[in-house]
Amino acid sequence: MHERLAFARAAYDAVALYDPKRTPVELDLTDNTNLWGIPPTAERTLREMPAAAVTRYPTLYAAELKAALASLHGVSADMIVTGCGSDDILDSAMRAFGEPGELVAGSEPSFAMIPIFAQMNALRWRGISELSIAGTPQLMHQPDIDALLATNAKILYLCSPNNPTGALIARERIERVIARARGVVFIDEAYAEFAGVSSIDLVAQSERVLIIRTMSKAYGLAGLRLGYAIGQPALVTEVEKSRGPYKLNAMAERAALAALRHDMAWVEEHVALAVTVRERLADALRAMGLAPMPSAANFVCVPIANCVAVGQAMRARGVAVRPFPALPAVGDALRISVGPWALMERMLHALAPALREVNG
Ligand code: PMP
Numbered sequence: 001m002h003e004r005l006a007f008a009r010a011a012y013d014a015v016a017l018y019d020p021k022r023t024p025v026e027l028d029l030t031d032n033t034n035l036w037g038i039p040p041t042a043e044r045t046l047r048e049m050p051a052a053a054v055t056r057y058p059t060l061y062a063a064e065l066k067a068a069l070a071s072l073h074g075v076s077a078d079m080i081v082t083g084c085g086s087d088d089i090l091d092s093a094m095r096a097f098g099e100p101g102e103l104v105a106g107s108e109p110s111f112a113m114i115p116i117f118a119q120m121n122a123l124r125w126r127g128i129s130e131l132s133i134a135g136t137p138q139l140m141h142q143p144d145i146d147a148l149l150a151t152n153a154k155i156l157y158l159c160s161p162n163n164p165t166g167a168l169i170a171r172e173r174i175e176r177v178i179a180r181a182r183g184v185v186f187i188d189e190a191y192a193e194f195a196g197v198s199s200i201d202l203v204a205q206s207e208r209v210l211i212i213r214t215m216s217k218a219y220g221l222a223g224l225r226l227g228y229a230i231g232q233p234a235l236v237t238e239v240e241k242s243r244g245p246y247k248l249n250a251m252a253e254r255a256a257l258a259a260l261r262h263d264m265a266w267v268e269e270h271v272a273l274a275v276t277v278r279e280r281l282a283d284a285l286r287a288m289g290l291a292p293m294p295s296a297a298n299f300v301c302v303p304i305a306n307c308v309a310v311g312q313a314m315r316a317r318g319v320a321v322r323p324f325p326a327l328p329a330v331g332d333a334l335r336i337s338v339g340p341w342a343l344m345e346r347m348l349h350a351l352a353p354a355l356r357e358v359n360g
Pocket residue numbers: 031084085086087088111159162163188190213214215216222225226227
């Protein structure tokens with residue numbers, strides 16, 4: 001640790017550098033990316049990149065990519081803003097709508113970066129423990145909408161399917177939040193392709209909804225850092241102002257355009273594969289006596305006692321999964337990215353002895 005700089009921003013005193021100390025491992029199943037690879041035309045486009053994509057600046061606001069994304073989602077191009085990953089969108093949007101000191105609220109457990117982005121923008125964060133609801137397994141873990149609305153937060157964050165649980169949020173809950181929220185509602189749909197459902201249509205009904213999407217997961221382009229959001233033009237313009245120009249690099253924009261124009265069949269095929277493997281993996285985990293949570297994403301969250309130690313024991317066998325100790329409403333759990341079945345078998349061969357070693 002360094003000494004505090006006298007001229008450092010006070011709001012940053014409580015901000016730690018985000019650095020989860022990732023050490024290289026043979027099989028990394030921690031980040032829910034596309035483990036099948038890069039869409040083929042995007043890959044060819046990257047290999048054949050013209051020099052100007054490197055020597056010149058990219059376009060200001062990625063107009064061509066916005067047009068392609070608009071046609072994919074059936075909205076107009078002025079309803080899209082792009083960013084350097086959806087992380088950048090979330091960060092820019094918090095800065096766009098939250099005055100320093102205002103509140104961001106969201107359900108817990110959820111995406112770990114949200115409280116950090118709030119802090120980075122001098123906003124306050126309040127996490128509201130999710131509800132466990134008996135009945136339909138897919139909808140067992142739901143945000144406590146009344147408690148979220150009662151925070152009166154300027155920004156409400158919902159994630160569907162949720163990271164790290166994989167749970168979808170029921171449509172009527174999302175609608176209730178939008179109808180009653182005081183401020184802006186962020187709906188993070190980083191994993192929506194794997195769920196086959198989206199709230200994008202709700203944008204037409206409300207000027208306060210921002211849907212956040214990414215090309216890091218289903219599209220296999222995480223290293224290029226491509227995210228985007230959809231909302232009504234006035235809302236999107238505020239995010240774009242906060243984001244600023246030249247945020248999407250030219251190589252990323254060209255590869256993403258190639259994928260959207262030529263690789264959609266590849267993307268859909270691999271989304272379908274991920275869904276099939278996800279269910280097969282859940283079956284295999286159940287066969288081991290575990291109780292994986294129903295997932296609508298490309299990962300499976302499985303409650304496991306002493307998850308940190310189990311994760312370490314798996315890592316000693318060359319496999320990394322993400323431990324989440326003491327998740328609200330869940331307890332200790334491991335989150336496992338889905339990929340080709342051979343990788344899942346390799347993971348299961350590390351999990352079984354790790355469980356015996358740690359939990360007996
Ligand atoms: N939202 C959620 C829910 C995520 O899980 C992630 C990636 N872990 C992101 C946003 C950010 O993704 P990216 O910046 O790669 O678009």
